[in-house]
Amino acid sequence: MKNNNWIEEVIEALSDVVEYRTLAKGETLLAIGDVCNYVGRVDQGIMRMYYSNESNQDISFSFYLPGDVFTNYEGLLKEQVSTMEIQAMTAVRVTLLPKKELFALYESSFHWQKIGRLMSDAMFLHAKERIDFLLFLTPEQRYRYLMREQPQIIQLLSQKDIASYLGIQPQSLSRIKKRLALTN
Amino acid sequence: MKNNNWIEEVIEALSDVVEYRTLAKGETLLAIGDVCNYVGRVDQGIMRMYYSNESNQDISFSFYLPGDVFTNYEGLLKEQVSTMEIQAMTAVRVTLLPKKELFALYESSFHWQKIGRLMSDAMFLHAKERIDFLLFLTPEQRYRYLMREQPQIIQLLSQKDIASYLGIQPQSLSRIKKRLALTN
DNA sequence: CGTTTCATTGAACCGGATCAATTCTAGTGG
DNA sequence: CCACTAGAATTGATCCGGTTCAATGAAACG
Known part of the structure; x- marks a missing residue:
C-alpha cells in the first residue's frame, strides 16, 4: 500500500517501540493462525501477503515494494487469527509497529486519530483497486x-x-x- | 455496509443538514460522472451500487438493505467523478448526509474523528469481504x-x-x- | 390485450484448469 | 569442472464451465 508519508511520522512517534527486522528470502513473517499484531513498512526488498490453499496454489493478495505499508488489516481490526501469510520474497528489511502501541497512539490525540483514519482510508482504496482489477479484467x-x-x-x-x-x-x-x- | 449504530449518532449530530429522500423503483440516485457528495443510510427498501458497462451488462458492487450505509467512498475520498451508479431497486426511503458537513464534523473533535475512522474501517471490511467472495468462490x-x-x-x-x-x-x-x- | 422485459434453453465457442511429460535453470556436492 | 538434483517454465491433450448468439416461453405492465 502506498502511503503519503504519514507512516514516517508514526514511526518517529513510536521510535522507542519500533522493531526492525531482517528476513531471508522465503522467510515467513506472519503465518496462518497467528494474530497479526503490527503494521509494517518495507525498507528494502519485496514482501507479499497471500492466501495459502491446501495445495501450494496460493493466491497473492498484494506485493509490497520499499516504502509500502503492509498489514493484515482485517485481522488487526477483528482481532482474528490470520487467514493470510506474509512472506519475504527477497532478502528484506522491515520496520514493524506494534499494534497495541499504534492503537494507543491513535487514542492519544485528535491528530493521531486522524492519522489513523488516513491509514484506514488508504487500506480501503488499496482493497478497492484489487476488486476492480479482479472484477473487470x-x-x-x-x-x-x-x-x-x-x-x-x-x-x-x-x-x-x-x-x-x-x-x-x-x-x-x-x-x-x-x-x-x-x-x- | 453494516454499521454499529455510529451512523445514528452522526445523523443526529447533523440533523439540521440531513436530507431525506424517497425514490421510485429504478430511480438513480447517483449517476456515472456525478461527484458523490453524501453518505446515505437506507431507511426502507433496497439500493444497489453498480458498475455500468457500455452494454447493459452491469456488475453490482453491493446491495443495501434497510439499516445499511452506502456511499461511493472511493469517489468521496478522491473527489473523483463516480464510476459507479447508485440506484433504487424498490421504492426506497433514504437519509443522506452531505459530505461537506460530514467531513467538517470529523474535524470538529477527537470523538468525531474517531467515528470517521470507524466508518472507514467498516468500508474497508466490506470491500475485503467482496474480494474474498470473488477471489475464492x-x-x-x-x-x-x-x-x-x-x-x-x-x-x-x-x-x-x-x-x-x-x-x-x-x-x-x-x-x-x-x-x-x-x-x- | 399487446408490448416489453425477463427467464429459460440450445448450440457453438473459448479460455483457463488439470494432468502429464519434457525442457530449462540454478544450486549442490563430489 | 562436471554430474546430479529440485524447482521452474513450457508444451500438449483434454476437460469443464461460463460466454455468446439466438430462439422460445413466461411474466409484468401499460
Missing part, C-alpha cells in the same frame, strides 16, 4: 496491466508468483505470454 | 453462499440483478440453478 488484461503499471514486479518475481497475483495457474500465464508474443 | 459457490447468507436478496431481486452481483450472465445463473435443482 480478464487474466490476459491483468497481465498487460501489470506489465504497464508495475514492471518491477514482472522483472523481479517468478512466473509462479506473478500467476498467483493474477489469480491464475502458472501454465495459463505461460500461454498468455506466448499469445502476446505472437501478436506483437 | 466459483460462480456456483457464490450463488450457494448467497442463498445461505442473504436469502432476502434472492427472494426480492430478479435473476438478472443477482447474476450481476455474482459476476456472471443471467443465462449462466439459470443453468447453475438447474444444476443445483437436479443434484438435490
Whole structure:
C-alpha cells in the first residue's frame, strides 16, 4: 500500500517501540493462525501477503515494494487469527509497529486519530483497486496491466508468483505470454 | 455496509443538514460522472451500487438493505467523478448526509474523528469481504453462499440483478440453478 | 390485450484448469 | 569442472464451465 508519508511520522512517534527486522528470502513473517499484531513498512526488498490453499496454489493478495505499508488489516481490526501469510520474497528489511502501541497512539490525540483514519482510508482504496482489477479484467488484461503499471514486479518475481497475483495457474500465464508474443 | 449504530449518532449530530429522500423503483440516485457528495443510510427498501458497462451488462458492487450505509467512498475520498451508479431497486426511503458537513464534523473533535475512522474501517471490511467472495468462490459457490447468507436478496431481486452481483450472465445463473435443482 | 422485459434453453465457442511429460535453470556436492 | 538434483517454465491433450448468439416461453405492465 502506498502511503503519503504519514507512516514516517508514526514511526518517529513510536521510535522507542519500533522493531526492525531482517528476513531471508522465503522467510515467513506472519503465518496462518497467528494474530497479526503490527503494521509494517518495507525498507528494502519485496514482501507479499497471500492466501495459502491446501495445495501450494496460493493466491497473492498484494506485493509490497520499499516504502509500502503492509498489514493484515482485517485481522488487526477483528482481532482474528490470520487467514493470510506474509512472506519475504527477497532478502528484506522491515520496520514493524506494534499494534497495541499504534492503537494507543491513535487514542492519544485528535491528530493521531486522524492519522489513523488516513491509514484506514488508504487500506480501503488499496482493497478497492484489487476488486476492480479482479472484477473487470480478464487474466490476459491483468497481465498487460501489470506489465504497464508495475514492471518491477514482472522483472523481479517468478512466473509462479506473478500467476498467483493474477489469480491464475502458472501454465495459463505461460500461454498468455506466448499469445502476446505472437501478436506483437 | 453494516454499521454499529455510529451512523445514528452522526445523523443526529447533523440533523439540521440531513436530507431525506424517497425514490421510485429504478430511480438513480447517483449517476456515472456525478461527484458523490453524501453518505446515505437506507431507511426502507433496497439500493444497489453498480458498475455500468457500455452494454447493459452491469456488475453490482453491493446491495443495501434497510439499516445499511452506502456511499461511493472511493469517489468521496478522491473527489473523483463516480464510476459507479447508485440506484433504487424498490421504492426506497433514504437519509443522506452531505459530505461537506460530514467531513467538517470529523474535524470538529477527537470523538468525531474517531467515528470517521470507524466508518472507514467498516468500508474497508466490506470491500475485503467482496474480494474474498470473488477471489475464492466459483460462480456456483457464490450463488450457494448467497442463498445461505442473504436469502432476502434472492427472494426480492430478479435473476438478472443477482447474476450481476455474482459476476456472471443471467443465462449462466439459470443453468447453475438447474444444476443445483437436479443434484438435490 | 399487446408490448416489453425477463427467464429459460440450445448450440457453438473459448479460455483457463488439470494432468502429464519434457525442457530449462540454478544450486549442490563430489 | 562436471554430474546430479529440485524447482521452474513450457508444451500438449483434454476437460469443464461460463460466454455468446439466438430462439422460445413466461411474466409484468401499460
